[in-house]
Amino acid sequence: MPPTLLSGNESVAQGAWEAGAVVGVGYPGTPSTETLESFARLPDVYAEWAPNEKVALEVAAGVSMGGSRVLVTMKHVGVNVAADPLFTLAYTGVKGGVVILAADDPGMHSSQNEQDSRNWGPFARVPVLEPSDSGEARELTLRAFELSERFDVPVILRTSTRIAHSKGLVETGERAERPATPYESDPAKWLMLPANARLRREFLEERMSALRVFADETDINRVEMRDTTLGVVTSGVCYQYVREAIPEASVFKVALSFPLPAAALARFASSVRRLMVVEEGDHYLARSIRALGIDVEDVGLPKTGELSPGKIATAFGHEPGPTRAPVEGLPARPPLMCPGCPHRSVFYALRKMKAVVTGDIGCYTLGATPPLSAMDSCVCMGASIGMAHGVRLSGGDTGRRPVVGVIGDSTFAHSGITGLTHMAYNSGAGTILILDNRITAMTGHQGNPMMGQTLMGNETVEIDVEKLCEALGIEDVTVVDPHDLDRTEAVLREKTAEENLSVIVFRSPCALLLRTEEQPVAVDEDACTACGLCIRLGCPAIGTGEGGVAVIDVSLCVGCGDCVQVCRFDAIRPVGPVCDIGGV
Amino acid sequence: MTAPTTVMLAGVGGQGTILAADVLAKVAAAAGLDVKLSEVHGMAQRGGSVDTVVRFGESVASPITDPGGADHLVAFEMIEAARRIPFLKPDGRLLVNTRLIEPLPVLIGAADMPEDLEARLAEQGAIFIDAEELACEAGSEKAANIVLMGALSTGLQFPEEAWHGVIATRVPPKTVETNLRAFELGRQACRKGECLL
DSSP states (O other): OOOEEEHHHHHHHHHHHTTTTOEEEEETTTTTTHHHHHHSTTTTOOOEOSSSHHHHHHHHHHHTTOOOOEEEEEHHHHHHHHHHHHHHHHHOOOOOOOEEEEEEEESSSOOSSSGGGGGGGHHTTTEEOOOSHHHHHHHHHHHHHHHHHHSOOOOOEEEHHHHHHHEEEEEOOOOOOOOOOOOOOHHHOOOOHHHHHHHHHHHHHHHHHHHHHHHHOSSSSSOOEEEEEEEEEEEEEHHHHHHOOTTTEEEEEEEEEEEOOHHHHHHHHHHHHHHEOSSSSSSSSHHHHHHTTOOOOOOOOOSOOOOHHHHHHHHHHTOOOOOOOOOOOOOOOOOOOOTOTHHHHHHHHHHHTTTTEEOOOOGGGGGGTTTTOSSBOOTTTTTHHHHHHHHHHHHHOOHHHHHHEEEEEEHHHIIHHHHHHHHTTTTEEHHHEEEEEBTTTTTBBOOOOTBOOTTSSSBOOOOOOOHHHHHHHHOEEEEEOOOOHHHHHHHHHHHHHHHEEEEEEEEEOOOOTTOOOOOOOEETTTTTOOOTTTTGGGTTTEOOOOOOOEEETTOOOOOHHHHHHHSSSOOEEESOOOOOOOOO | OOOOOOEEEEEETTSHHHHHHHHHHHHHOOOOOEEEEEEGGGGGSSSSSSEEEEESSSOOOOSOTTOOOOEEEEEESHHHHHHHHGEEEEEEEEEEOOOOOOOOHHTTTSOOOOOOHHHHHTTTEEEEEEEHHHHHHHOOGGHHHHHHHHHHHHTSOOOOHHHHHHHHHSOGGGGHHHHHHHHHHHHHHHHTTOOOO
């Protein structure tokens, strides 16, 4: 079969499938998301979205204890959430192989921080593998399952955006079927009471010793000897950059990033005149190699963001090639809420109210950007609720500005429910807005426990938020259609004026989900007074024409009707036949 | 070993750069070349600036490129063409869709549109194509990305049939005819100009 063009994510899915994994479980997060979606499309497997990464890894632990191989997928910050089971799963080890994909996002294309997931290796004492392209992503996933079972340990497969979302040609193979084995209880291995855990703690060290021996013997890492003046240790996508930037250098290509092969690295160091490390993220390799007693010179590469062949070539003293001068005076093009987005009107109202808004992770974080500019914080999944509560506890005087926590449906299911439980339990006051757009939107439309569809495409139950709030002891719950702008603002003003804990659920499907039959709208130039109110919605379909009058791009307008309601001069009307504005 | 060819596709999230890049990469692969492609998903895609890089040749290491590294820059929108100009080699080929999408800072009056954009791009040697109009002529505005691949194809070594084969398998079945027409119109438009290499 000719090689197939696959992304790193698709290659990990392919590798897991070939390895005979029967279950995949994870939580969507850029750049990891398509891995589980690809896996779910392969034959003879089953895959699930979990509400969060911790649950995903716990499910995986069960699959493993039951004897089958399992793939777990998440982005770098997801591993923080899964860290609790991860550390103890390192104690229990596995029965069926467990491979955890941790996809890092250097440069923060779609993340709130940069984290280097290789650090989990020494922290949790689990092996870490790092592919450098799609072909290796498949191959190392297969190797990761072997390692997992051979050394009785969960294995982290660490990728980054340029591995996950780059495509390359991959030679694929057949699936190795692994028949399920009869279940046998093994509490000494799986039941981590202190007495058992202490024994497994000893095993952890024995296993590390065995892994260190393996690291020096395996062919997973590779040495490419060229000019011996310069030796470079590198891993992941940086290996590809090094090959282009300094093709003359000898290279120690690390694929098993933890544990590192001490003897092999020492041999390489002694065979080159200068030893340097090229890596993105933390100086993980440089630090670890120095800890082995091997001298590494500092290259002086940027400490933040992504590297590139050019950045590396420059650091090694190569003259950059000729370039064209940048074109000056270009407007920035930040990401924005889509036309018809149900989140827009909520932030439009919050801005008018000058609310203190603790935000969360999702498309609605874009409510922070002009012209809506209605968000004060965004920290991590679920933080909006705890932070709204905390701002009130701080005693800091927000004046007349109400404190509001804003969280999306999937994020609420991920880690908002615990925050809301906390607020209710501790008699907190404030208003929590759940923006329920019936999908996990930012990562490309995945199902979640709030919307009634599973990853395998089956219909399922959905969380009844109103009843859930009631069960938590919250009596004040209101459901609002955010495309009804008057009611949106009225309910927000009413609820935030009260000294209690209230929840407002703004429920309307993501604009990209709707095959809208609404008519686009247009501006009557004679009626428009150029007041600029509709512009403040920040809709990409609305711009300004001559004399400041509003102009609507009918090719972008989806007829949501938000601007029609904002206009005080009845200057925005449907194009063509009358339509039912506002209803969803 | 000859250096790989680097094509950068620049546009606005939602314009179809990813599918176009995928078509190009598969055409290169069908020709027996090594190929790598790099794109960005997630928040960056929500109507923001996006660029996708396709590199092909005997052997390709890096999936991304640096300023001065692209042999071809195919811009789906004029501001994005200007933004990515530094990536194009001084002797590289610049294809620009005449579409202009005002970014949000301009729409809300926080930034101005650049003046004389078309003239400044022309100074850079741009070959202009009205991809949306040609796509409409082919049957659907959505095929604008394939129009641009047709234009790009006149500067690459791959046979026309190879493109047809990939397009036919990569676009939704009902739109194959439209997309093949769009590809041909993009090719013709480019041939009419002085852009044949």
